[in-house]
Amino acid sequence: MRKISLERARAGLYVARTIHSLDGIVLLYAGSKLTEENIQHLKSYNITEIYIEDELSKGIVVTDVVREDIVLDVKAKIKTIMTTPSLKISVDGKKIMELVEKLLDNILNSDFIIANLSDIRSIDDYTYSHSVNVCILSLITGIALGIKGENLKDLGVGALLHDIGKIMIDEKILQKPTNLTINEFDEVKKHTVYGYEILKNSNDVNSTAHIIALSHHERKDGSGYPYNLKNNDIPLPARIVAIADVYDALTTNRIYRKKMLPHEVVDYMCSLSNKHFDKTCLDAFISHIANYPVGTAVMLNSGEKGLVAKYNKNFPNRPVVRVVIDENGKMLVKPKEIDLFRKPEYRIVDIWDI
Numbered sequence: 001m002r003k004i005s006l007e008r009a010r011a012g013l014y015v016a017r018t019i020h021s022l023d024g025i026v027l028l029y030a031g032s033k034l035t036e037e038n039i040q041h042l043k044s045y046n047i048t049e050i051y052i053e054d055e056l057s058k059g060i061v062v063t064d065v066v067r068e069d070i071v072l073d074v075k076a077k078i079k080t081i082m083t084t085p086s087l088k089i090s091v092d093g094k095k096i097m098e099l100v101e102k103l104l105d106n107i108l109n110s111d112f113i114i115a116n117l118s119d120i121r122s123i124d125d126y127t128y129s130h131s132v133n134v135c136i137l138s139l140i141t142g143i144a145l146g147i148k149g150e151n152l153k154d155l156g157v158g159a160l161l162h163d164i165g166k167i168m169i170d171e172k173i174l175q176k177p178t179n180l181t182i183n184e185f186d187e188v189k190k191h192t193v194y195g196y197e198i199l200k201n202s203n204d205v206n207s208t209a210h211i212i213a214l215s216h217h218e219r220k221d222g223s224g225y226p227y228n229l230k231n232n233d234i235p236l237p238a239r240i241v242a243i244a245d246v247y248d249a250l251t252t253n254r255i256y257r258k259k260m261l262p263h264e265v266v267d268y269m270c271s272l273s274n275k276h277f278d279k280t281c282l283d284a285f286i287s288h289i290a291n292y293p294v295g296t297a298v299m300l301n302s303g304e305k306g307l308v309a310k311y312n313k314n315f316p317n318r319p320v321v322r323v324v325i326d327e328n329g330k331m332l333v334k335p336k337e338i339d340l341f342r343k344p345e346y347r348i349v350d351i352w353d354i
């Protein structure tokens with residue numbers, strides 16, 4: 001299977017993965033043959049990408065670090081929790097911990113702890129998808145840094161609730177498609193303090209989560225908010241969540257901007273290593289991020305073009321590539337596989353569209 005933008009989707013293609021709406025309703029089942037009508041239907045739900053199965057991508061399997069049904073379940077539950085009116089006072093820490101344990105269990109049982117979250121989702125469900133993704137990415141980074149047991153779970157709870165304070169901010173400001181005024185931005189910044197207060201008032205929520213809500217926008221060089229903390233004055237869990245938060249935000253389509261590709265975001269974030277982000281945390285994070293997720297169409301330095309077919313354990317950026325077009329632009333009758341881990345002379349230089 002491989003992922004294509006809905007713009008490039010044509011009637012007759014086969015859908016490789018079931019497509020859901022925000023509420024978990026099935027829009028189109030895996031195995032369906034696309035029609036013009038259902039392409040328009042998906043567009044009306046703000047779906048921007050789909051997985052398809054075709055001759056070129058036959059046998060390529062995209063595996064998630066957390067099973068899709070579990071992500072959907074956690075997303076639906078977090079939505080229920082976050083839209084409960086009493087939330088403006090406190091949250092039920094035990095319920096949140098159950099969700100984190102579910103995600104963590106799945107991550108620890110996956111063969112490859114490589115995040116592949118630039119996933120198929122509607123623009124509308126950003127808040128809930130973002131919370132779940134930041135939780136998964138933070139847990140993965142925490143594991144890579146050797147954090148274990150209760151500390152790891154507390155990191156997950158804080159990551160899942162890092163933006164909880166946004167429920168106190170005017171929706172009109174949060175959804176504004178244009179640049180915020182200075183006053184509006186000052187208002188948005190308050191979500192950190194509001195989040196801290198909500199979680200402090202909550203039962204069974206550890207102080208790690210309070211600190212994450214308060215400090216996930218602090219930056220290593222002191223340019224963050226709310227208190228312009230620097231370096232190790234920013235608690236470790238907040239440094240981890242800051243990275244997951246920025247990565248997921250930039251790899252997602254928003255009302256006011258188009259998403260960036262994973263490798264572009266990684267390049268951008270590396271340029272801010274030791275400025276905005278803690279280098280040790282960023283390095284741990286990057287070692288578990290695939291710049292070119294399985295199913296991505298890529299170009300090699302040899303000029304050959306193909307699809308990322310599978311990862312090599314611990315080397316997400318030296319995957320196996322299924323070459324389908326040779327260096328002269330000719331479609332190969334029989335595709336060949338190049339393992340970039342075994343062939344160091346090859347590297348991915350760009351992505352392309354099929």
Ligand SMILES: [Fe+2]
Nearest residue numbers: 162163216217
């Ligand atoms: Fe935030």
